[in-house]
Amino acid sequence: MSDTTTVHVAGERPYDVVIGRHLLGALPALLGADVRRVLVVHPSALATSADAVLDDLRAHGYEAFGAEVPDAEEAKTAQVAAFLWQVLGQADFTRSDAIVAVGGGATTDLAGFVAATWLRGIAVVQVPTTLLAMVDAAVGGKTGINTAEGKNLVGAFHPPVGVLCDLAALASMPKHDFVAGLAEVVKCGFIADPVILDLVEANTERLTDPAAAAASDVLFELVERAVAVKARVVGEDLREAGLREILNYGHTFAHAIEQVERFQWRHGAAVSVGMVYVAELARLAGRLPDAVVDRHRSVLTSLGLPVTYRGDRWDRLLAAMRRDKKTRGDLLRFVVLEDVGRPARLEGPDPTLLAAAYAEVSEGAVTSRVVSL
């Protein structure tokens, strides 16, 4: 496999996702020559990487500023966005200037949103440093922040001008954060690319050791395949008029967990439970064979991802699911599978089905199929 590969994202404002190792030198080319000032947004955990980016930008003649933001979901708030707007204002950022985000998906979502809103839109280059951000958050131009009522309730579609995925950065990731990113990789496998599932199932040991995974060919291939799935979808449907909804597989229930848990659960862990929930829902609706539901549980469990959630939160979860962006009026809408690689929609399922699927993922639940054996 070659050292660096590029996935092209088509659309009104096309751009490239560069995947490789030790890619810092590629940043100026993505920013372009017209940009003068650059704000590098990062959490404190990524200060060393951000400093290296700042040094590189200054060496290339940019006027570069750093802005430290809180870690993880604490960054995705209106207050932190307002702080960054103040920094941009005080440094006289114009429409020909740019933002570079260095961090996980929370940082890239926040920085992307600030770039989308500053002067109604300036350029952003995403430099994702988590697996989840490389395969998902940094690509596709969905940007946003949370409110107390739910995930990503405020945001904008604002594609980056480029994305740099430096796999070497992943070696330092804590295992639980790294594995959370694999949930979105597995999602791409279920909705569009079954080879992803085969690769994950054949390499679970290596993939659950971040340092070993970061250096491996298999992770390179998985990142490339997952980014290719996302690029194909968002290249066709940036604003989620239809096709893009498939990337939301498992997210209706996942975002409800995140809101009920006050954003203390890792997104990828919630997506893992959310995929099992919606697989059970599809099975109960007669749309998905048992074997594919079982495959959800087996692949996610083999990676150490959760497949259950506490059983005493139904009313709050249901209330949060009603605020999902796929909902239309009172109509709850889910992305379901009819088989691996065959996404479809389930609209307005009977409330008893919704609750029955919850029972199947509730902690301590014995699935109905196991009981019938």
Ligand SMILES: NC(=O)c1ccc[n+]([C@@H]2O[C@H](COP(=O)([O-])OP(=O)(O)OC[C@H]3O[C@@H](n4cnc5c(N)ncnc54)[C@H](O)[C@@H]3O)[C@@H](O)[C@H]2O)c1
């Ligand atoms: N915009 C989209 O299309 C999209 C897609 C998927 C997820 N998301 C969003 O992304 C967020 C989740 O992203 P995430 O999983 O990257 O979480 P995150 O950004 O919260 O990062 C997880 C943790 O990893 C740390 N970290 C980051 N890089 C590291 C590194 N190289 N080494 C060690 N530690 C590192 C961070 O400081 C943080 O503590 C959620 O807010 C989710 O809603 C957005």
Ligand SMILES: O=C(O)C(=O)C[C@@H](O)[C@H](O)[C@H](O)COP(=O)(O)O
């Ligand atoms: O890119 C998309 O579209 C997705 O749905 C990808 C998801 O993995 C991601 O978590 C996204 O932020 C969810 O979007 P939302 O519109 O449900 O907030």
Ligand SMILES: [Zn+2]
């Ligand atoms: Zn997601």
